[in-house]
Amino acid sequence: MKPLTLQKTNLAEQAYGVIHAMLLAGKDVQPGDKISVEDLARRLGVSRSPVWAAIARLEAEGIIEVRPRQGVFFLGFNPQRLMEIFAVREELEGAAARLAAQRVTPAALAGLRQSVERQRASITSDSQEIYAAEATRFHQLLANLSGNATMAGMIERLWAQTQAMCIRPDVKNAILDKRTDEHARIVEAVAQGDGAAAEAETRRHIRRIAGEIRNL
Numbered sequence: 001m002k003p004l005t006l007q008k009t010n011l012a013e014q015a016y017g018v019i020h021a022m023l024l025a026g027k028d029v030q031p032g033d034k035i036s037v038e039d040l041a042r043r044l045g046v047s048r049s050p051v052w053a054a055i056a057r058l059e060a061e062g063i064i065e066v067r068p069r070q071g072v073f074f075l076g077f078n079p080q081r082l083m084e085i086f087a088v089r090e091e092l093e094g095a096a097a098r099l100a101a102q103r104v105t106p107a108a109l110a111g112l113r114q115s116v117e118r119q120r121a122s123i124t125s126d127s128q129e130i131y132a133a134e135a136t137r138f139h140q141l142l143a144n145l146s147g148n149a150t151m152a153g154m155i156e157r158l159w160a161q162t163q164a165m166c167i168r169p170d171v172k173n174a175i176l177d178k179r180t181d182e183h184a185r186i187v188e189a190v191a192q193g194d195g196a197a198a199e200a201e202t203r204r205h206i207r208r209i210a211g212e213i214r215n216l
Contacts, residue, residue, distance in 0.1 A: 008186050011046050012053035018044065019054050023063060023074055024160065025129065026167035032076030035064070052175035060156045060194055064163040075164040079214070082165050089158050090203050092142065097186060097202040098195035099144035112187045115141060117178045123173050131176055135164070138183055142190075142202075166213060181211065 019040060023029055037055065041048045055072055060063035065073045102109075115138040122130040139159055143152040182205040189197035 003033055008157065011050035016054035016057050017041075019051070020058060020063075020160075021059070024132075024163045024167070029074050031074055031165055031167060033074045035072045035074055035161045035162070037072060062161045063168070077159060077165045082162070083210060083214065085158050085161055086206060087212075089155065089162070090206045090210075092105040092155050092158070093139070093197040093206060094203040096146035096148070096151055096155060097190065099147060100142055101190045101193050101195040101198040103145055103147050106188050106194065107167040108141070109187070109191055111141055111146075112138065112190065116180060116184050116187060119176070119183065123180065124177050126173070128171060132163070135179070135183075140185070145190075175212070182208070 010041060017057065017171045023105065034170055035055075037048055037051050041051045044051065047162060055064055059066050063075045065075060067073060115134055118134045119138065122128070136159065140156060141154075143155040146152060182201065186198060189201050
């Protein structure tokens with residue numbers, strides 16, 4: 001494993017950012033794997049204190065599990081829990097899309113459309129890592145546009161838990177094309193200021209992905 005690099009200021013915050021990105025990239029750690037705090041500290045070139053601070057934050061977000069006398073584990077795949085998360089995401093993200101349609105600005109709309117374009121470009125270039133990052137950004141933009149910070153924070157945590165349990169480096173481009181087309185329909189409903197349509201498209205999108213994963 002290659003070393004990771006941190007600046008010598010605000011180490012806990014930086015450790016959180018680097019570890020969070022590493023986990024959700026799905027390269028070094030897979031769902032359910034045990035995580036070595038000592039190894040992370042060595043790779044980051046810091047003491048264990050900022051790493052433990054990052055671990056505590058990741059545990060609060062639900063993507064790390066600290067088990068007494070066993071160690072630290074990346075969130076494992078749990079079908080029942082995953083379907084429960086999708087059910088909550090459908091409610092929250094549907095509501096967020098409805099509110100976004102009521103608050104949309106030209107700048108926000110441009111950001112959403114740009115994200116969809118980047119998703120399509122990443123599929124064309126066969127870069128699933130870039131696609132995953134851009135899909136995350138899309139959902140964050142939409143949640144933030146709701147104007148409800150509490151709702152946006154909950155959506156972000158649930159999205160991270162979904163990602164953690166669904167790391168798959170081999171998703172077919174046809175599946176990503178379908179997801180991106182659904183994102184585009186959400187954006188157009190938001191652009192029209194049609195809250196009911198934006199909510200319906202978002203709910204349909206999340207329900208379909210849940211079914212897609214359930215049938216794997």
